[in-house]
Amino acid sequence: MPALLDDCVHCGFCLPTCPTYVLWGEEMDSPRGRIHLMAQHQEGAPLDDAMVQHFDACLGCMACVTSCPSGVRYDRLIEITRAEVEAEHPRSLPERAVREAIFRLFPYPGRLRALRGPLRAYQRSGLPALVRRSGVLERLSPTLAAMERLAPPTRKAPRLPERVAARGGRRATVGMLTGCVQREFFPGVNAATARVLALEGCDVLIPRRQGCCGALSLHSGRAAEARAFARRTVETFEGVDVIVVNSAGCGSAMKEYETLLADDPAWAARARTLSAKTRDLAEYLAELGPRAERHPLPVTVAYHDACHLAHAQGVRSQPRALLAGIPGMDVREIADPEICCGSAGTYNLLQPEAAADLGDRKAATVAATGADLLVAANPGCSLQIAQALERRGTPLPVAHTAEVLDASLRGRPASSLLTR
Missing domain, CATH: 3.40.50 (Rossmann fold)
Known part of the structure; x- marks a missing residue:
């Protein structure tokens, strides 16, 4: 880890692309500030609450990795540091309970499947509006409140063949x-x-x-x-x-x-x-190249760069090219695409206030495109931005790149994507 830390020359190129620095302007909530804290820890400083809060506030979006001219592997640094935090830092009982609940649920499809029935009943009961107006979940746990708000409408999930x-x-x-x-x-x-x-x-x-x-x-x-x-x-x-x-x-x-x-x-x-x-x-x-016929889809779409696709995998041009290859489709760019929407895995559950601020920023840039449909390639992003758009009063249907291609290849009408 010390060798990785030494790669940072503290030039500041990462600052305009770091979501938390953009929000708060605090040096310790920038990549180079967090690297400084990591170095302090390597020299013996304890992982106390004051230090850990800055690591917890990081989204792990890797926009800084893309923008860094020195090739700093901040992605590896934050993963190593988070493992050290989990091993060394004693979190409070409520924090541990919330994190344990998240990680005993979301990585297990069977448990998520068991949740769908009760969630469907709750969503159809009329209770969500009452619960949100009352603020009872916010007072009980901001994480529970975020989970309730972000929960998608439950749909029948047919089992795919092998x-x-x-x-x-x-x-x-x-x-x-x-x-x-x-x-x-x-x-x-x-x-x-x-x-x-x-x-x-x-x-x-x-x-x-x-x-x-x-x-x-x-x-x-x-x-x-x-x-x-x-x-x-x-x-x-x-x-x-x-x-x-x-x-x-x-x-x-x-x-x-x-x-x-x-x-x-x-x-x-x-x-x-x-x-x-x-x-x-x-x-x-x-890589494969197109073979199936593309049928026209006369719709204007805004394409959202998921951080773990654009920054982590370097996949940017391919989704845009696939969408642009559909006859009649108008693909529009979203301003500040490098700034995370605030989803970031479990971030919008564990850091709901910062996530909501970032979601609001992203929703405003999406709405400014005038698109009829938002296209995203990550379920967390889809939920996060859809909720933020709803919150600002400019709801927009959201589809995955696969769903847009599927509609075109099968000759489905644009309305199949816009009435969701």
């Missing part, structure tokens, strides 16, 4: 990650992903026993937990040539397995192989 056959001549065979929140609360995204891949000539293998990839744990300093999820994912997808992922955070984590399991002799080579064959959906479709 194999979706290619249409026409087979060009490739790919494995597909279904995710956790994506699988249970955005089932249409997974269904659209499988259809698009099949229409482009891919046999799609969807292992039924797959589980969480470990992204939330990895990015929250729960290293042992992340490694356990990673080993299971590696084992599940051995034997396929390419793994296609439609969630930015998941794809980023899987591409990091090589580093995560580097010190495990039994898994290092297997993890390196999996990382090398992991592709984001847009990245893979760009």
Whole structure:
């Protein structure tokens, strides 16, 4: 870690791209300020509340990594530091309870599935408006209040088959990650992903026993937990040539397995192989090249750069090119695309005030595009921005890149995306 710390020359190029520095203008809430604190800790300063609050306030968006001219690996630094925080810093009982609840729920699709029925009943009962007006959840726990506000409308989640056959001549065979929140609360995204891949000539293998990839744990300093999820994912997808992922955070984590399991002799080579064959959906479709006919979709869309897609994976041009290749589609850019929307995995649950401020900023820039539809490639971003748009009184339908492509390839009307 000291060598990584020494790479920072404190030039300040990261400051305009750091969401928390943009919000508060505080040096200790900038990447170089946090690196200074990391160095202090390496020299013996304790991880006390005053220091830890600045690490907790970091979104881990990696915009600073993209903007850094010196190649500072802040992404590795914050992951290492968060693991140290979790190992060394005694959090309060309420903090521990909230974090434990989050990590006992979200990485487990079966538990999320069990939650859908009660959540559907609650959403249809008329209670949400009353609960929000009363402020009872805010007083009880800001995290619970954030979870209640962000919960998406529950939809029927049909189970995908273990194999979706290619249409026409087979060009490739790919494995597909279904995710956790994506699988249970955005089932249409997974269904659209499988259809698009099949229409482009891919046999799609969807292992039924797959589980969480470990992204939330990895990015929250729960290293042992992340490694356990990673080993299971590696084992599940051995034997396929390419793994296609439609969630930015998941794809980023899987591409990091090589580093995560580097010190495990039994898994290092297997993890390196999996990382090398992991592709984001847009990245893979760009590599494969189009074959299926694109039907017109006369709609104006604003494309949102998910941080773990743009900054962590470097996938920016491919989604835009895929959207621009649809006849009749007008793709508009969102101002300040490098600034995170505030979702950032569990950030909008653990830091709801800062997340709401960032969500409001993002919603304003989205609304300014005049688009009819927002396109995003991460479930957390979709929930975060949709809620912020609703809050400012400018609601907008949100779709995944896969859903837009699916509508075009199948000749569906634009209204199928706009009435959601």
